[in-house]
Amino acid sequence: GYSLPFAAWCPVIFSLFLLCLALTIGMTVLGLRGSKAPVGQSENLQGLKARLCLTGDANILSLPGPRCSLCPVNWKWDGGDTCFYFSIELATWQESEDYCLSQNASLLMLKGKTKLVCIAQLSARFSYWIGLSYGVDGWSWTDGTKLSTKRMDWITLSPTQNCAYLHYKAKVYSGDCLEKYPWICEKAAVQLI
Structure with a gap:
């Protein structure tokens, strides 16, 4: 070659x-x-x-890393891990629940007095539908949890009115499900980590 x-x-x-x-x-x-x-x-x-990031906790900006809480536009943050939507429209209890579900949320569930106090501080002077209703098994929350009335002196319910609303004076009452009230939805805040 x-x-x-x-x-x-x-x-x-x-x-x-x-x-x-x-x-x-x-x-x-x-x-x-x-x-x-x-x-x-x-x-x-x-x-x-x-x-x-939501800055309800003044120390959030000093936390190491990018962790923070985010809520959708027009939702209020509780300073922890939950976002709340306070409607200004009026709707029946079922229409309210349907709206919350369409937002990947649920009607507000007040299973303890701590959340009630927080909501009372965030809410205006209205009554709002919440996620408590009366069915064949009695009163239960929209997640299926039965209502525990132990030490819940802030709840007054009647089995003849099947849906619950939060009165602006931090009390829960039962009402006619076809009445129209504003409502409160809740869902977890998005956590950026």
Whole structure:
């Protein structure tokens, strides 16, 4: 076979050497730029956190990492892990429940006095439908949990009126399900971690 003399290969070898050198320099520059990016990204993340995250807890911005709570537009945050929607429209109990379900939420469930106090602080001076109704098995919440009336002196219910509403004075009463009231939906806040 025929082979080219070494001198003929010199331009090819030199071109490959220059290409490798350019690639090495390029990778080094990108590597240095990439190592500086996390600092800039961290600063940007803190700025986004300050603008987007709910700040009911003044310490949330000082928490390490990007963890924060987010609620949909027009929903109120309780300072913890729950968002609440206070409607301004009027609807029957069933229409209210359907709306909450369409928002991947449920009508408000007041299974303890702590949440009642929180809601009373967030709500306006209205009565609102909540997720408590009377069925064949008695009073139960929309998640199927039976109502426990132990030490719940803030609830007054009648089996002749099958749906419950929260009165603005932090009391729960039963009412006609076809009456029209505003309602309160609740769902978990989105946690960015």
